[in-house]
Amino acid sequence: MDSLKILNIANKIARFEYSTGQWRDILDKIAELFEVDGAFIGLWNGGYINFKHSSYLLKKNLPESQFPDLYRVPLRQRKKFKEEIEKKGFILIEDYPNYPYALKSWLEAGLKSLLAAIIKSKKVYGSLHLISFKKRKFNKTEIDSLKVLANFIASEMDKQSYIEQIKEEQQKNAIYINFLKYIRKxxxxxxxxxxxxxxxxxxxxxxxxxxxxxxxxxxxxxxxxxxxxxxxxxxxxxxxxxxxxxxxxxxxxxxxxxxxxxxxxxxxxxxxxxxxxxxxxxxxxxxxxxxxxxxxxxxxxxxxxxxxxxxxNIRIIADKLSETEKGLLEAFISTTEAKDVYTKGHSEHVANYARIIAKKLNLDVAQQEMIYNAGLLHDIGKISIPDFILLKPGRLTPFEYEIMKYHPIISYEMVRKMPKFSKLANCIRHHHERMDGSGYPDGLTGDKIELGARILAIADIFDALTTDRPYRKGMNPDDAIEILKNEQVDKEILFNVIDDLKANFNKGIPQSQFVPPQLEKLRKEFIETDLMTGTKNRNYLIKKTEEFIFNKKQFALFMIDIKNMSYINYKYGREIGDRIILFVAEELKKLNNIEALSRTTADAFMFIYSHNDIEQFKQFITETLKQGMLSKISSKSCVIDKKEAKEIIGCYITYARSPQESIDAEELIYLCTQKKKALKENEVLSC
The missing domain is CATH 3.30.450.40 (GAF domain)
Structure with a gap:
């Protein structure tokens, strides 16, 4: 067996030379090397061996029109053949006419001897067959050589399968990305x-x-x-x-x-x-x-x-903003950046760098201030990006990146209807445009990109490169500048401001001077409020509980868990379930001497009670809540049957005391949850 010829055939397979001849030329070479009448690849799929690729002489001598049964053989007819080739990696039949499992179609074709090797990697593709119409023997070297070639073919089929998967994924991604581009435009x-x-x-x-x-x-x-x-x-x-x-x-x-x-x-x-x-x-x-x-x-x-x-929300915001526009927009900036610790301060950094660049370019003070404001507002559209994309620690997929690319448009839409900032809208929209047209969202080139947007682009990239990210540490300014030199930004501006960017790197960012205290209070209230019930949320409760613990105050943390909410949602619908939750919230708001009333889960509220009559208070709210809920259900026609309401409406009320039981906010919540669980179990046992 000529090893050089085997290597030559393997190289032809690896070089993809089979693509134009549909394997025929390579299978001809294999038949010639082994001195047989033909070679073919039988692919196993759909429960059949499909006589897919064959050498020229075999195809000529056994045309499908005359021998259709050779070209598609049910695997169930080749059960023994399949078992043996899977077990040994090959099958040798030197006397086919006397083979007990010989197929009639091959006997009629005149087959005398056969050698086949499995084409297998992580999956079985099929088998590589040598056909002889004269009785012949195959030695061990020939068997091993055929197995080597079958392995080469399997590797190539793996590669082609992978390429097809990539093409398919690219096609799918292209469809979805085109959709995102559609809605962006x-x-x-x-x-x-x-x-x-x-x-x-x-x-x-x-x-x-x-x-x-x-x-x-x-x-x-x-x-x-x-x-x-x-x-x-x-x-x-x-x-x-x-x-x-x-x-x-x-x-x-x-x-x-x-x-x-x-x-x-x-x-x-x-x-x-x-x-x-x-x-x-x-x-x-x-x-x-x-x-x-x-x-x-x-x-x-x-x-x-x-x-x-x-x-x-943009429409609502645009309607509400007047003289307090700037402060409220800062609240939006803070809300967006609060989602991601790695981008906190980014907007003010970009604003500061942008103003430095504008000053270096001898723009007047009013223009410098406008570009500074554009830097503050350039990313507020990220408030619309789903958290699983915005906070993803690794590289975004092409699909996720297309969603992220929508944020300049949202920023633009939020700003353009506001009289004080409308002149900044285009600059904000185009801060991700690039000089060669490769940017987004509009693919602008060169001077078609506003000067302000070209300034913002440099400031934005410089801060992004020099700031820590979940997947890398921030660069030093020299390395960041070297990367910027290779980016499609305005090089004339960049080379004019390199020294200024380096000189101002990591210097204190001026704090905003124009956020009125009442707006900061409004922002905090918005972040800490449960929008459905108007009560506070879990984060606020934990913060207040930790304050009580820090100040060494004695208190009880109460949990009010509404009974049978899953059943109510199932039988009467979520609208009724939501109404029950609102009823409970209304009753709890009437209670005196409680603090930090918060909705901590879908069906539960918690609050702090710092008086000594804890048990009496528990009894009081148990009765008050039950009667209040039943009264509201009756008066507001809440659909629930009155008789059933008396049986299913109510709350599990538990509390945990500090410092007696714990001086940790999360543990106090956990203790309340465990006590509620025990109440439910005892209720079941007593039924």
Whole structure:
């Protein structure tokens, strides 16, 4: 056996030379090397051995039109063949006519001897066959040589399979990225109804769905697109599948077979643990989308919901901002940066560097101040980016990056309607544009990019490079400048300000002088408030509890956990469940001598009580809450049957004392939870 010829064949496989000849030339070489009548590759898939690629002489002498049974053999007919080749890696049949499992089709073709090696890596692709119409023997060297070639073919098939997967993923990503580009280029309307309908049509087109429905609870919105368009409110969705998904707070994507010809995919959008919106995609045939595709679609739809919410908020903000615009916008900056410790202070850093650059370029004081303000506001649109993307510690996927690229447009939309800042809007929109047109969102080039945006781009990149990130330490200014020299920024500006950027690196950033105290108070209240009930949230409770502990005050931390909420949501619907939660919140707000009333989970409230009559107070609120809730249910026609209400309405009330039981806020919460659990278990045992 000529090892050089084997190596030559292996090289032809590795160099992809089989691509134009469909393996034929390589299989001819293999047949010639082994001195047999032909060679072929049988691919195993769909329960068959498919006679896929063959040498020229074999294809010529055994045409498919005359020997159809050779080209597609059920694996069940080759059970012994399959077992042996999988066990040994090859099979040798030197006397095929007397082989007990010989196939009639091959006997009729005149097969006398056969040697086959398995084509296998992580998966079995099939087998490489040598065919002889004369009886012949194969020695060990020939067997080993065929196995080596089969391994080369398996490696190549691995590579081609991987390339196909990459192409498929690129194609999918391209589709989703094109969708994101589509919604990024759409004009944002303050009446967004048409924008929502057009975008849903695009999603329907993208997913090849026959029908799409969309429910957004907090916006009281229900949209359905098939042959007709329905744009309505939540009430008109009550008979739909998506309403039930929302009502039961279902968190996972699910597939439902509606009938023999229709399949629905139900995709919830979550905010924390709460389902806030649901999409339904209906197809006229059974759909088998991979889990990864569904995850990408869910991410895309989450972003869409986030944009709706953001655009509506932009309108509200624009209506409210007047003389306090600047301070309230700083509150938005703080809120956005508070999400991510690694970008905290970034906006003020960029603003400061931008003003330094503007001063170096001899812009007047008013222009310097405008560019400073643009730096402060350039990233406020990130408030619309989902946390799992904004806070991702590693590199973003292409799809996630396209979502991130939407933030300059949101920043632009938030600023352009505000009289004091409208002149900054384009500068903010274009701070990610690049001189060669490779930037976003509009792909502008050179001088078409505003001077302010070109200044911001340099300031933004310089601060990003010199600041710590989760995946790397911040660079020193010299290294950052070297990288900036290779970026598509305005080089004339850059080379003019290099020394100034280095000289001002890491210097104290001036604190804002224009945030009125009442606005800072408003910002903190907003961050610490549960928007549904108007009570405080868990973070506020922990902060206040830690203050009490630090000041060595004695107190009891109470937990009020509403009974049977899962049952109420299931039987009467989440709207009724939400109403019960609001009833409890209203009653608790009436209590005197309590502090830090907070909604800590979906169905539970907690507060601090610092008086000595703890047990008497517990009895009082137990009776007060029960009677108050029943009274409200009765007076507000809460649908719940009055007799059943008396049995199911109520609260588990527990408390943990400090310092007697713990001097740790989290442990006190845990103790209350454990005591509530014990109450529930005792209640079950006594039934």
């Amino acid at each position: 759409q004009p944002v309307r303050y009446d967004i109804k048409n924008w929502i309908i057009e975008t849903l049509k695009k999603i329907k087109e993208l997913t090849l769905a026959n029908e799409i429905s969309f429910l957004f609870s907090s916006e009281d919105m229900y949209v359905k697109l098939n042959k007709n368009t329905v744009y309505s409110n939540l009430l008109n969705s009550q008979d739909s599948l998506i309403y039930k998904v929302w009502q039961t707070n279902t968190k996972n994507v699910s597939t439902v077979c509606l009938n023999k010809t229709k399949t629905a995919i139900l995709i919830p959008v979550l905010s924390g643990d709460i389902t806030i919106a649901v999409f339904s995609l209906i197809f006229d045939n059974k759909l088998n989308l991979p889990e990864t595709d569904l995850e990408v679609i869910q991410t895309l739809l989450t972003h869409f919901v986030s944009l709706i919410h953001t655009y509506k």
